[in-house]
Amino acid sequence: MLRSPSTAQHTGSQRFSVLSCNPARLLAILVGACVQLVGGQPLIAQTDSRPDIVLIVADDLGWGDLGCFGAEDLETPSLDGLAARGQRWTNFYANCTVCSPTRASIMTGCYPDRAGVPGVIRTHASNSWGKLANLPTLPEVLSKAGYQTACVGKWHLGLSPEDHPQSRGFDSFHGFLGDMMDDYYTHRRHDIAYMRKNRTPINPAGHATSLFAGWANQAIDRMADQDQPYFLYLAFNAPHTPIQPPASALARVQQRAPEMPETRAKLVALIEDLDAAIGRVLSNIENRGRDTLIVFVSDNGGQRNVGANNGPLRDGKGSKYEGGLRVPAIACWDGQIPAGSETQAMGVTMDILPTLCEIAGSQAPTGIDGQSLTQWAQHPNAPQDPREVYFVRREGGNAYSGLTIEALRQGDWKLVHNFPTSPFELFNLATDPTESQDLSRKQPAKLRSLQSALRLHIQRGGQVPWQPIPQKPTAQ
Template sequence: MTIRRSTLFITAAMLGCWILLAKSSSADAAPLESPQQVSGPRSSPPNVLVIVADDLGFADLGCLGSTDMQTPALDELYLQSLKLNRLYANCPVCSPTRASILTGRYPDRVGVPGVIRTNANNSWGYFAPSTPTIAQRLGDLGYQTAAIGKWHLGLRGENHPMQRGFDSFEGFLGDMMDDYFNHRRHGINYMRRNDAEIDPQGHATDLFSQWASDFVSKNSDSPQPWFLYLAYNAPHTPIQPPESWLSKVKDREAGIDDTRAALVALIEHMDDGIGRVLDSLRSSGQFENTIIAFISDNGGQVNVGANNGALRDGKGSMYEGGIRIPGCIRVPGVTKAGSSTDQVCVTMDLLPTILALAGRPEMQETVDGVSWVPLLKDPDASLPDREVFFVRREGGFQYAGLTIEALLSRNLKLVHNFPTHSFELFDLNADPAESKDLAKSLPKDFRNMIERLQRHVQGGGEVPWQKDDH
């Protein structure tokens, strides 16, 4: 493997810092003095694995309360991680949240206010090439970087993963697959290995899991730390699990309807693939030197059987079911097994968190997210007070290019869930199901929050989200 730039010098410096700061055991560690103080000996700086599920419901794992689901790999990961009880996706649909994960910015601040599609006439974003990604930032620290799975951030050459900081890419360049087995969208093959079109055989989940396992094993003896962005298509539509997994669910779950059975099977199949990736980490001796984060890109799609628990609505909606997502993060030697936090966390926070853990907190300065390091040190800690804005621009007959928005300000949440609907105001502490509109009861808060949301939406208009080809 070619080691780029001054990687050996950077890696050696990071290694020295990492080892000097690694002293106590994970179970009994004293409060950490800085993000780099990770307990336990290290042979190299930490690897980073970010796993993104597509449209996973808030309660659609065994460890999250699902009674018809068996997800042993993710259940075990959750037990070893900090569980993020109030984790929000930056948007209730795919592309914007992915842009926020990779940049640490609000998606409408990087040109992705809506879904980027392979059909240009119904595409609602252009991922700003000038915005550095987490892959570029970690690459500057000497990391080997790879993207595997679903990209969904544009087909143009300047937005290919390898032009956005990734050293390699294996996966689906387009938006959604029309078939998990032939990997086409509108009859076009968007599967790529780096720049080359490929046509592999097999279910997409199996392919992505195998490629990720291969990457982990191949880099087990590398002098470079690595960053792997593993983004599954599952459990996005079409709900198309392998037949053997569907049969297993139907045989086990008496009385389950066909719609729910298919989704359960698709999720369990993904969990099995994630388990194989985690097993590769363990068998190659890298598990205890790898930061692992697991999230979904938005809430579950209700009409295909997703379980969002007690949350209102689902994918595509600004109600809690659309933007509250499953999530956990494991930092070896830091996170305490079985810990959880109720602090508001957002997908754009992943970048500053990972950069802080990699030893470069100053690189967080130009992002909108905040680091979770205080929560990793103490799950009962508080993050800085902040308001969180949500914006989605969409097309079609119902939207006609208009936006839907929300603003979360402590316990109050302002929701504009449909262009022709009125704004609503909810107190999530008293009414987590968002059933009682307080717009008339709290008129001052209502007006002020609309004004603040409007200013945020206006700011997003400063960033071009359509490519000027003229």
């Protein structure tokens, strides 16, 4: 079995705890005040005890690329401190191995292919593989529950006006509409400027990571002055390629570890710069003194050819092996769970929406695929029924040419079809967490059963259109 590192040795200056809510607290949200017995002592919940919610998403951060997840060659005190005061989810999955699909799952609580985003949304229609479906989104649901909502950073769920964050439920947007940046300082993609303040194009100066942290703090300052709770979605581009850390961050790493290969040093510097930026946001939240739930997650595994560390997991970004799908996840909410806890319950990014809805006292949309995780946040060792979770990616480009790769985890069993011309592989993660022993020939019945289930899911996802409807030309 994989053993995840303890957080006991990690400390930090932030004071937070977790993605959890017990039933009595939720009842207080819905019907007023209630009394809950905790260790024999009464806890009085206030009439409106809903926390502010801050969801932070990193881009391509590997499972093993934080100190609190075992990294020994980098320093991430902000996120290590967050984990020490909250909860690490060591068995948490992104819904896909690339950016747009996972973000669609976060916004809708649905499988990406059922949300109309089976692949990466890009600038050019000939190589764009998604159109976010007309489904209720997380900011829409929280807004109806009385939350202020703000989106800062990378969007990557559509470039058209109807797909703009403010058309999908956010009150405000300050960030980058597109996919990856070609340069962290010029903020362009295909020489197109995608930075926006709400709907207005902007051309700010500075490294994108620092800009996003600053804009997040502006949003917090604005919303925290109001009586109602707020939801901030903060999505960084880092540490996605290009691996372009600030020169000062790289110099610190090279001075500390001169023997580190340059490829790894640059990525470490980019991650450490990200951690420092997150630390500035956490400090602002701390100074505000408001009850705040903070969730941190990566959108997929780390990219190995630029030096990412996915721990003992096999492969990385783009792959349906564990290194491409399992991601570091931290959830903190002061006073709601024991500090420094860890759960091995399985979570998936599509679970974020129903979890946050439950905490906010709001009803999650019907028909979604995710499930609330509050039970395991509050009780990390609570039993969990085996889950059946699908991972589908439809993609183009030179490597894929419009083909589909997929995986299915059913309890401890995992079916992997990592390239259309490759055979299906079967693993048992309980006995083989590094996916080194293909059991497809030894377990043909299990192989056929999982293939059949996966086929049905792909058919279900295929019912959802994922390409923009062509517009008829208008008279000039």
